Amino acid sequence: MQRRDVILGAGAAALASSLPGLAAAGNALPLSAPIHVGQVGLRTRDAEALAAWYAEAVGLRELARDGDTIWLGAGTTPLLALIQQDGLTLAGPREAGLFHTAFLLPSRRDLANWIAMAMDAMIPVSGTANHRVSEAIYLTDPEGNGVEIYADTPQQSWE
DSSP states (O other): OOTTTTSSOOOHHHHHHTTOOOOOOOOOOOOOOEESSSSEEESSSSSSHHHHIIIIIOOOOEEEEETTTTEEETTTTTEEEEEETTTOOOOOOOOSOEEEEEEEESSSHHHHHHHHHHHHHTOOEEEEEEEESSEEEEETTTSSSSEEEEEOOOGGOOO
16 A cells, blocks of 8 residues: 555554554655544534635535534545534634645656645635655644645655
8 A cells, every 4th residue: 555545434553453563663654654634523513614614725625424423535535524512612722633644646748637626716825835755735624633745756756
């Protein structure tokens, strides 16, 4: 499995048990480790408004609705569940919680296309980064959740 492969619903324990020899290697993951989360769920105060924001800013589209949950994704792949929760309060700045969700684009060209779309739509950006293995743009959704849009650089160029 390559880094871009998706694990649906795998937790840390399942991930660790699927990588023979990982415990012996300490904290080092091999470059080919299957380290992606397939789907993320966010409890939200306003699922409708967030769904519209993720469609406009990120480019996700609505795939399904199930009760108080709106499923968003790319193509036919569900990536994000927005779960309406009345009375939800946002975490304070000193409270632990989600740092950000990250959406991997297939190529640097796709990241450039997303950047052009974001510029045309005047999507506010909260940061950028060159991680030497990927290039990323950071956003903040209307409920304060961080969002990373990124593309990997070619693996042969990693140091």
